[in-house]
Amino acid sequence: MLQMFQRFSARRLVLVVFSALILAAGIVACGPAVAPTPAAPAATPAPPTLKIGGIPDQNAATLARRYDSFAAYMSKELGVQVQYVPSVDYAAVVTAFTQGELQLAFFGGLTGAQARLQNPGALAIVQRENDAKFHSRFIVRSELPVKSLEELKTQAKSLTITFGSESSTSGHLMPRHFLVQAGIDPATAFKTVPNFSGSHDLTWQLVQSGSFDVGALNEDVWTAAVKAGKIDPAKVREFYTTPEYVDYHWLAHPGLDKTYGAGFTSKAKQALLKLNLQENKEILGLFATQKFIETSNANYQPIEQIGRNLGIIK
Numbered sequence: 165m166l167q168m169f170q171r172f173s174a175r176r177l178v179l180v181v182f183s184a185l186i187l188a189a190g191i192v193a194c195g196p197a198v199a200p201t202p203a204a205p206a207a208t209p210a211p212p213t214l215k216i217g218g219i220p221d222q223n224a225a226t227l228a229r230r231y232d233s234f235a236a237y238m239s240k241e242l243g244v245q246v247q248y249v250p251s252v253d254y255a256a257v258v259t260a261f262t263q264g265e266l267q268l269a270f271f272g273g274l275t276g277a278q279a280r281l282q283n284p285g286a287l288a289i290v291q292r293e294n295d296a297k298f299h300s301r302f303i304v305r306s307e308l309p310v311k312s313l314e315e316l317k318t319q320a321k322s323l324t325i326t327f328g329s330e331s332s333t334s335g336h337l338m339p340r341h342f343l344v345q346a347g348i349d350p351a352t353a354f355k356t357v358p359n360f361s362g363s364h365d366l367t368w369q370l371v372q373s374g375s376f377d378v379g380a381l382n383e384d385v386w387t388a389a390v391k392a393g394k395i396d397p398a399k400v401r402e403f404y405t406t407p408e409y410v411d412y413h414w415l416a417h418p419g420l421d422k423t424y425g426a427g428f429t430s431k432a433k434q435a436l437l438k439l440n441l442q443e444n445k446e447i448l449g450l451f452a453t454q455k456f457i458e459t460s461n462a463n464y465q466p467i468e469q470i471g472r473n474l475g476i477i478k
Contacts, residue, residue: 210245211244211423211424211425212244212423213244213245213246213247214238214239214242214244214245214246214247214267214268214424215246215247215248215249215265215266215267215268216231216234216235216238216246216247216248216249216266216267216268216269216270217231217248217249217250217251217257217260217261217266217268217269217270218230218231218257218269218270218271219251219254219257219270219271219272219275219329219331219332220250220251220252220253220254220257220362220363221254221272221328221329221332221335221363221364221382221385222363222364222365222385223363223365224250226365226450227250228248228250229450230447230450230451231248231250232248233446233447233450234248234447234450234451235247235248237435237439237444237447238268238432238435241431241435241438242424242428242431242432242435244424249265249266253329253331253362254272254275254329254330254331254332255331257269257271257275257279258271258275258278258279258282258331261279261282261283261286261415261417262279262282262283264417264419266417267416267417267419267420267423268414268415268416268417268420268432269414269415269417270412270413270414270415271412271413271414271415272331272332272333272334272411272412273333273337273338273409273410273411273412273413273464273467274331274332274333274336274337274467274471274476274477275331275333276288276413276415276464276467277464277467277468277471277477278331278471278477279415280415280461280464281468281477283417283418284418285418286415286416286417286418287415287416287418287429287460287461288413288414288415288459288460288461288463288464289413289414289415289416289429289432289433289436289458289459290413290414290433290436290437290456290457290458290459291410291411291412291413291414291456291457291459291463292412292451292452292453292455292456292457293453293454293455293456293457294384294452294453295410295411295412295413295453295459296410296457296459296463297408298334298383298408298409298410298411298412299334299383299405299406299407299408299409300334300335300338300339300342300380300381300382300383300405300406301380301381301382301383301386301402301404301405301406302316302339302378302379302380302402302403302404302405302406303367303368303371303378303379303380303381303386303400303401303402303403304316304371304377304378304379304400304401304403305371305374305377305378305399305400306397306398306399306400306401308323308377310323310378310403311403312403312404313342313343313346313348313404314346316346316348316378316403316404317346317347317348317353320348320353320354320355321353321354321355322355323354323355323377323378324354324355324356324359324376324377324378325350325354325358325359325376325377325378325379325380326358326359326360326361326367326370326371326375326376326378326379326380327339327340327350327358327359327360327361327367327379327380328360328361328362328363328364328366328367328380328381328382329360329361329362329363330360330476331476332364332382333409333411333412333467334364334381334382334383334411335361335363335364335367335380335381335382336360336380337467337470337471337474337476338406338409338470339380339406340474341470341473341474342406342407344474354378359376361379364381364382364385364386365385365389367379367380367381368381368385368386368389368395368400371400372395372396372399372400373399374399383405384452386402388452409466409467410459410463410464410466410467411467413459413463413464414436414456416429416432416433420432433458436456437455437456437457437458439455439456440455441454441455
């Protein structure tokens, strides 16, 4: 009898609990709807890193010092992360710019023209103050009796010559142009076909070492090497300075405003123009200038035409 009562009580307890659960569910279902907790607003994604570069006209260590400090400055001014991307040669910088791997690049006159031809809408925004009136220097082994292009012409068949990069404005294009104007065809006038060192500092080193008799290079690199005491006057000397021409400049990718917002190209331009000797002496010194000035694509049309005349730009 006791066992029957216990079983009955247990069943009754289960029934009571089950009924209570059903009643509770009904109350919840019929009760007022509870508004869901609103989701937190999505965070605005950070803009992509702005990648900058420049033609490797000097040794890698010098370029890294220049662009690393410059990238830090531009990052602060523009409010985006800025990263320097080194390149193995001049052509690689043009390719990287064309493929969108660089958004802002420091080109020479020739490489800038090549980049603009491959990227319609790219803008030359600023140049160094000295780029408006730039020059190349011709150097020669000190023991050789060459003091002018006229004397070089009469002796060329017994001499060798090295340029810088084949895509260099001041280390190849303009020196070649002025040689041709003087009646000297570099392809046939010298003892051997011209050498291309790849960079301006290597050009003077090759002449100073006696590996080549004559060289042509960027005036800034030559002047800096002389001031630093790296040039041995007993081994190498300057013998000719070219007439002036326009050269280096910052080129903005045509997609810059689309990626970073309207007006970003102008903002980058203003950041470059803002550089001054009082606050940014180190950066300007690494670019071998006292300030940047405004420029435009039209200023580089003569360089493009000379490139076409010499068959360097097709």
